[in-house]
Amino acid sequence: MKHIERLVVIGNGMAGGRFVEELTGRNGQEHFDVVVFGEEPHGNYNRILLSSVVAGSHEVKDIFLNSLEWYRDNGITVHAGVRVDAINRDSKLVFGTRRVREHYDRLIFATGSKPFVPPIQGLMTGTRRFRDGIFVFRTLDDAIRILKHAKNVRKAVVVGGGLLGLEAARGLLNRGLEVHVVELMPHPMAVQLDSAAGGVLRSSLEAMGIKFHLGKSITTVIGNGKVESVIFSDGGTESCEMLVISAGIHPNVEVARQAGLTVRRGIVVGDDLACVNDASIYAIGECAEHHGQVYGLAAPGSEQARVLADRLSGSNAQAVYGGSDTTTSLKVMGVDLVVLGKKEPTDDDDETITYANARRRIYKKVILRGGRLAGAILLGDLSIAPRLLRAFHKKERIREKAAEILFTTRPAQSAEEAEASDSFVSSDVLKEVVAIIRPERWLATKSKVESLGIVALTHHRVVGRGRQRGLQFLARRGATSGTGFRYLPKRMISWIVIETQVETLVQAIIEANRTGQIGDGKIFVLPLDGVMQIRTDDAATEAQEPALAEV
């Protein structure tokens, strides 16, 4: 009889949930009896969308990826609401709260991160709980608590002007609060942006109503039982009725460290994602450290989950993880932003070309090294983003004059050049995937795709107006594949992705639309070789239907 091993996953967040899903998709249950521990009492949800929940553009039910029922239906044991406190590597036992104890043959850490709380006087009450009105922003329960409190107050201070702080600020602004963001660095999103881009982003966000306190921190919270005001490091003060701390993250590694696994910032793993000093234990997601790198984004965790599922299920036992490309494409409070590679020149020969239009709040910067793209920042105008993404991923030689690259969407080429560079200038690098689905499934589809880390820039929503207009659009773009329509398109969503992501994306769309009804949906994969102008909408106004612009 075939031996079934026991596989225990600690952490039911984006990476852990994704791994279980990938394993299930490869019939992993033929090899493993799967047990999942999750400190949060819910099924698996899309953490990226928490700010949309706070902002009101998504309801809580819309962000769930796999419910607790899904786990049960797939024969997976879930200990939801049970935190793992310790493991014993000699006896191969996992100890959870509520006296839950499980044996493992293989163990996966997918414990993610916890919020970093800076040292601020007066944050806690005597019972070591946050003073009333003070929150961190990491989990669904945090989001629900923030929402509940925000309903009854008018003014909030957010600690942290990084991506997550701005996301929290967006949510609260949308709820009608006056929002102040406090950031130690001189401009927002200092990790991703140079100071010029940071300045443009700041002015865009100020125009939306955010008030910035830059180059300072909060030293003290004042209030009698609840937060009433904060004192800054420069001695200034600001009154507020709520304080949201979004000042960075720390990987959750204590259990691994106590068990004697090699831990630096994260749990150290090799290309096989196994811990370097215990081959039966693996780590994926934000708690893992691979080649010195700990990723704070969803996409690397998804890639790791796929590789590990390949290895453990045997569908590709030799699969290895070679690190992730950390291209950032985000929509911060409705401001489009793409960051590729380096944000500053590092070599004497690096050539930097920038364009700034303060009035239109556009900033573009491209760094070329040896005729190839070494880095780029695009803010406010992403028309050249597909071109740059392609050039970056394929290490393509930039053929146009330096300044032209900022304004052209396609490279100007001679016929010979076109032929010579055909392998990457043609459509085989970037693809557009268009899904035509039932209107009621679009939020679930969007959420599922975003859990893959395919978000923002590449994700615009396109709605055909009139019965066949959407189809004509596809025909004009040269769509020949896709099965016949038995159901009129009511909702089209499209994503622009690199070719290697197409298969995963298509699978995710199919899974999100498996309703068992006739005409569940159609998916087209299109070459991205035309100049395409789609009006993107603000994530904060997603309830409105944007029009499909004429091409």
Ligand SMILES: Cc1cc2nc3c(=O)[nH]c(=O)nc-3n(C[C@H](O)[C@H](O)[C@H](O)COP(=O)(O)OP(=O)(O)OC[C@H]3O[C@@H](n4cnc5c(N)ncnc54)[C@H](O)[C@@H]3O)c2cc1C
């Ligand atoms: C508001 C917000 C917006 C974000 N936006 C983006 C974005 O736009 N793009 C992007 O790429 N990323 C974004 N992120 C980051 C992204 O959500 C994370 O990179 C991703 O969730 C990491 O996945 P993970 O599984 O490693 O960790 P998590 O999703 O945090 O999952 C870890 C899980 O493990 C559980 N756990 C921890 N310790 C234990 C234990 N001892 N026992 C049992 N369970 C345990 C935790 O409770 C948690 O549920 C955002 C994050 C937040 C909070």
